[in-house]
């Protein structure tokens with residue numbers, strides 16, 4: 001459903017992505033792993049048109065999208081959840097969720113049932129629906145960021161470092177939620193992570209990005225067992 005074909009991306013004269021090709025099929029979770037500065041965030045920004053590839057093509061549901069403006073790409077059904085959980089700290093949980101539905105026209109009934117769906121997936125948010133976003137714990141804020149992204153009923157979800165800065169037990173919870181969303185909604189998810197172990201565990205396929213180049217790709221289970229990947233990304 002998403003095909004990235006041989007893209008080159010520059011910031012000014014500096015090339016940060018070199019001839020990158022990646023595909024995502026309906027219903028799968030794929031992960032992109034790599035160290036700091038490998039170009040993972042730039043890759044996601046390229047998909048949603050925040051940065052424009054100089055070469056190559058990005059196709060979503062058979063249509064070329066790399067020349068479209070970001071708001072039009074979002075309207076086509078791609079939701080990008082940036083790293084750092086940028087929720088609205090001064091709005092309540094429910095108001096944050098309302099903001100997530102801005103690109104979608106819901107009837108009151110449709111909106112309420114969407115909120116109920118989110119509360120079903122994220123019971124912790126239900127318990128805290130009147131609480132200000134900024135007063136939630138880091139893990140709860142990440143859940144809110146994901147729930148807000150789901151309010152627009154995306155066809156593809158891009159998740160940038162959902163585990164960043166969270167305690168291991170919360171990371172487990174977040175990854176369980178990601179797996180559940182994928183299963184319940186058959187939603188394709190592209191996950192960008194420095195936490196290679198967790199990302200490889202929940203994805204079916206993965207790409208390894210090193211200073212802007214894809215160095216390895218394949219089934220996540222194979223990468224988890226690869227001595228090279230173990231040594232560099234899995235701590236032995």
Ligand code: ATP
Pocket residue numbers: 011016034035036037038039040041042043194
């Ligand atoms: P991290 O895990 O640290 O977020 P990343 O893999 O997501 O890293 P990017 O943020 O995509 O990496 O950055 C890739 C390279 O591009 C880095 O060398 C970074 O310094 C550079 N870069 C990122 N954004 C810009 C920008 N707006 N202008 C110039 N260079 C940039």
